[in-house]
Amino acid sequence: MTSCGNPNVEKDALMERRPKYDGKTKICVKCKENQGNVVIRHAVYCKSCFFPLVQTRFKRTLEPSINPAPDGPRRKALRAAGSLAVGFSGGTCSMTLLDLVAKTYLTTRPTGNESMKGGTDHPRNSERGVWKGKPTVCYVEVCGAFSGQIDQTEVIRAIVERYPNCPFEFIPLRLEDSFNPSWWSSVGGGNAVDSARSFGLDISDEELRLTHISQSTPPDSSALTALKAYLSSVPTLTAVNSTIQTLIRLLLFHTAAAHNASHLLLGTSLTSLSVNLISGIAQGSGFAVAEEAKEEWTPRPARGLPVRVVRPLRDVGVKECAIWNWWAGLHPVDRPWYPSGAGKNAVDSLTRDFIFGLETDYPATVSTIARTCGKLASKEDSDERCILCERPAQRRVQDWKAQISIRSYSDATPAVSGITKPTHLSDDEISNLTQAKQESKPEPSLAPYLCYACHTTLTSRSIRGMTAPLSAQRAKETPLPMWVRSTLDGVVAKDSVDSEMIQSKKLTSQDIKSQIEQYLIDE
Structure with missing residues (x-):
């Protein structure tokens, strides 16, 4: 074996490549x-x-991210600034994460004299943990989003409380809490003011304009009704999956911040991380791809500590997690979101099938995907955050998107009645895309405050049309999650004081010529 074709290199100085498993090694x-x-x-x-x-x-x-960045090269004992929160779903990797946390950091030390001699095992350190307070386990129940599913909250509670002395505090959440003012107040988000509560989203409008909810809408509308209305307004099955993941993520973040947690652990394995990276890039979240592996979130409005999101299993594959659960006697709760298989053609489902098959035949490739994507970074930093997913947002997304895609038709008549009508768009959708807004009064819009991925999620078009038909009234009064309403309250109020409203419209050739006419030279 030689190095770069140099025959003078000593053989003992070279690192031999580890041989692959040949089926005979025992x-x-x-x-x-x-x-x-x-x-x-x-x-x-x-x-x-x-x-x-x-x-x-x-x-x-996990451990390199527990302590704040040290002032010098010295090594300190593990002492977190706040408490610990664990996002738990009951799945294979989530079950392994909970078991590892319990057995590594929360087990009771033996009390014998021989077991506690000195150093970190000294008796004075026996009652001092890594995190402050009692760790919390947060579970988000999603049965309300789809019909035919059973509430598994009590099953998850029994799994969490089976550990000796119950070292965890179980916090059950529901997906519809995203639209529940009571939950928002309980996590320190404040009261839902009338101005923000009255705003709805016109999902049928390409500009995602904010509309005032009509008085005919019941004021005591339940959070579950609002959740179903929000999911039914999302245009594609891929967007539905992405929306649910965003809601779960923000529910965990705000709950962790409310309990003064400095760290939130998620059971994302190496396999799941590769799936999330490829699926996210395919759906337009490449600008924030680094957030999938390492993320630090600051709550809005400001309260508590910044939450550092850690995925301790990102070097452990789903196969290793399954083996751990089998040998440890753990039984994950397996429940698909789409029992009828309705979401099998979504981008994330197709990506998951591809990565899982790739891991079976070429396991090193999955690790390469995660490590390569972890090195990606955007060309420019941004201090802006998306109002919906609260991840870094690229500046002037709308202008950039308008340059790379065609989102409207110049003439509505042939598009609606002629043979050029797109088969995947209804007449109402085409009418909304082609209606002229030059003479309309500027209205507040959600689009300038969204990242590219969230804007695409809400405005994408499927070849099969909408996931569910919506009436014109419901499409213009789509409810918004609580954290979006809270942020909009300050944004809309600021725009009203500044008397400035952003409006984008396409100029005709005559409009452009009239603007530069004074600079043209007569022929």
Whole structure:
């Protein structure tokens, strides 16, 4: 073996490539003694070496992010600034995460004299934990979003409370809490003021204009009704999946901030991280792709501590998580969001099938995807945040999107009645795309405050049309999540004081000529 074709390099100085599993190796590569029980990325491990392997990867990812950045090169004991919150779904990787947290940081130390000698095991350190207070486990129930699903809250509660001395505080949430003023007040978001509460979203308008909800709308409309109205207004199945993920993410963030948590742990495995990265880029969130691997979120309005989002299993594959659960006697709660298979053609579902199949045949490729995407960064930083997903937003998204895509038709008549009518758009949708707004009064719009991914989610068009037909009244009064309403209250009030409203419209050739006519030279 030579290096770069140099025959003078000593053979002993070269690092031999680890051979792939040939199907004949039976001895564990770690201890070199025991019979192997499992093959992980072409390497054989026994049961005794498997658990320390996963726990080491877990701690190697989590512990560097626990302490704030040190002032110098010194090493400090692990002391977090706040409490710990764990996002728990009951799935395979989430179950492994909860078990690792409980067994690594929350187990009761032995009280024998031989077990507590000195150093970190000194008796004075026996009652001092890494995080302050009692860790919380947050679970978001999504059965209200789809029909035919069973509420699994009590099942999840039993799983969380089965650990000795119950080291976790269980906090059940529901997806419809995103539209619940009572929940918003409980997490310190404040009261939903009348101005923000009266705003609805015109989902049929390309500009996503804000409309005032009519008096005919029941004021005591339930949060579940608002959630179903919001999901039914989203145009595609891919957008529905993305919207649910965004709502769950923000519910966990605000709940963690309300409990003064400095860290939020999510059970995203290496496989799931690769799926999220590829799926997110495909849906337009490439500007914030770094947020998938490492994220620090500051609540709005400001309260509590900044929440550092950590994915400790990002170096552990879903196969290792399944093996951990099997040998530890854990039983995940497996419940698909779409029991009838309605969402199997969504972008994230197709990406998941592709990555899972890729991991079976080429396991190293999945790790390469995650590591490569983790090195990506945008050309320019942005201090703006999307009002919906609260991730970094690119500046002037609308102008950039208008340059790379065609979003309207110049003439409505042939588009509606002629043979050029797009088959995937209804007459009402085409009419909304082609109606002239030059003479209309500027109205507040949600579009300038959205990132590219969220703007695409709300305005994308499917070849099969809308996920559910909406009446014209319902399409113009789509409810908004509570954190969007709270932020809009300040934004709309500021725009009213400044007497400035953003309006975008397409100019005709005559309009352009009239604006520059004084600079033209007569022929």
